[in-house]
Amino acid sequence: MSERAIGFEVTASEGEARAGLLQTRRGVIETPVFMPVGTAGTVKGTRFEALESEELDARVILGNTYHLWLRPGVDVIRSCGGLHRFIGWERALLTDSGGFQVWSLGNIRKLKEEGAEFRSHLDGNVFFLSPEISMEVQAALGSDIVMVLDECAPGEASHGEARTSLELTARWARRSRSRFDELQQEGADLGKRSEHDGPLSGGQALFGIVQGAAHADLRRESLARTVEIGFDGYAIGGLSVGEAKPVMYDTVEMLAPLMPPGSPRYLMGVGTPEDLVEAVARGVDMFDCVLPTRNGRTGQAYTSRGRLSIKNARFAADARPLDEACACSVCRRHSRAYLRHLFTSGEMLAGVLFTHHNLAFFLDTMRRVRQSIRSGDFARFRREFIERINSGVE
Numbered sequence: 271m272s273e274r275a276i277g278f279e280v281t282a283s284e285g286e287a288r289a290g291l292l293q294t295r296r297g298v299i300e301t302p303v304f305m306p307v308g309t310a311g312t313v314k315g316t317r318f319e320a321l322e323s324e325e326l327d328a329r330v331i332l333g334n335t336y337h338l339w340l341r342p343g344v345d346v347i348r349s350c351g352g353l354h355r356f357i358g359w360e361r362a363l364l365t366d367s368g369g370f371q372v373w374s375l376g377n378i379r380k381l382k383e384e385g386a387e388f389r390s391h392l393d394g395n396v397f398f399l400s401p402e403i404s405m406e407v408q409a410a411l412g413s414d415i416v417m418v419l420d421e422c423a424p425g426e427a428s429h430g431e432a433r434t435s436l437e438l439t440a441r442w443a444r445r446s447r448s449r450f451d452e453l454q455q456e457g458a459d460l461g462k463r464s465e466h467d468g469p470l471s472g473g474q475a476l477f478g479i480v481q482g483a484a485h486a487d488l489r490r491e492s493l494a495r496t497v498e499i500g501f502d503g504y505a506i507g508g509l510s511v512g513e514a515k516p517v518m519y520d521t522v523e524m525l526a527p528l529m530p531p532g533s534p535r536y537l538m539g540v541g542t543p544e545d546l547v548e549a550v551a552r553g554v555d556m557f558d559c560v561l562p563t564r565n566g567r568t569g570q571a572y573t574s575r576g577r578l579s580i581k582n583a584r585f586a587a588d589a590r591p592l593d594e595a596c597a598c599s600v601c602r603r604h605s606r607a608y609l610r611h612l613f614t615s616g617e618m619l620a621g622v623l624f625t626h627h628n629l630a631f632f633l634d635t636m637r638r639v640r641q642s643i644r645s646g647d648f649a650r651f652r653r654e655f656i657e658r659i660n661s662g663v664e
């Protein structure tokens with residue numbers, strides 16, 4: 271049934287760049303799409319009404335399996351009817367596998383064939399994450415798009431290390447697929463729905479993840495083996511993990527055009543606004559990144575002329591908006607001077623307003639990317655966007 275869980279159609283293309291429609295059980299998502307990250311069931315500093323508003327209009331957000339599994343725990347979320355009901359969000363949700371957070375724990379995890387043992391960053395309790403457990407947790411969360419459990423080799427991994435990691439990722443992809451299919455079947459048979467309305471498992475989509483670090487031959491092999499198993503969509507993992515930027519662009523440029531043309535392509539954890547535009551130009555359809563929200567909380571604004579740090583004293587009496595080219599409600603109403611005052615005073619509104627502007631900038635950039643692909647004007651858009659963003663904040 272995962273064949274029917276999502277539909278994807280490319281409606282326009284220019285070079286490798288594609289505009290398309292991703293149909294999920296919770297609505298249509300126009301691609302290329304940026305997905306705000308809702309780590310612990312919240313896109314930090316943002317109300318769901320704002321995400322749904324015409325101004326942001328986020329069609330899909332992320333939830334983090336690792337964080338939600340540890341707190342509040344699967345039982346709480348399941349008894350509240352799944353993650354959508356729990357957080358009050360009716361649009362699409364993608365959940366990651368929990369793998370990336372576990373790898374980030376470094377020394378406090380133990381990797382085995384069966385899975386990874388790790389200590390919770392909250393209370394030090396020992397947890398065990400396997401492909402099967404990841405699928406079970408994501409089924410209980412009831413997300414619309416589920417990610418396989420993979421192992422992420424470091425960006426500078428040697429050929430040998432990357433191969434070992436790739437092999438494990440391939441075995442875990444099969445195990446993820448197999449447990450996922452059982453859960454979907456069980457969900458469909460039982461008509462398993464949340465107590466309220468929505469289906470939990472029974473209609474989820476599953477994405478595979480391509481690994482292989484910076485080694486082109488391993489990337490191609492990982493892709494072939496992932497496609498052989500068969501998924502609803504394909505992700506490029508293990509980038510933006512410390513490798514040099516040209517390595518990321520080269521890997522995407524080599525890999526994306528080889529990915530199945532009829533399936534969505536998702537570049538995980540990337541990136542800055544210019545990364546998004548450059549990856550779209552290389553054939554990517556979906557992105558997620560914590561940058562707009564995380565940097566928003568530290569007074570960093572993404573603007574059409576590059577990044578602006580409000581800590582800079584030159585903005586102390588600057589009556590201009592964060593970005594004169596931005597039509598968001600923060601830029602329409604507030605000056606840099608006021609935003610700097612809020613930030614330096616430690617007012618919580620500062621993080622809220624910076625986050626809102628940053629999300630508006632990311633989501634509006636993707637809207638313009640889609641429009642330019644549809645009108646055959648993407649090459650010019652890309653050139654002007656990159657030129658402008660490198661010109662520096664005045």
Ligand SMILES: [Zn+2]
Pocket residue numbers: 592593596597598599600601602627628630631
């Ligand atoms: Zn703005």
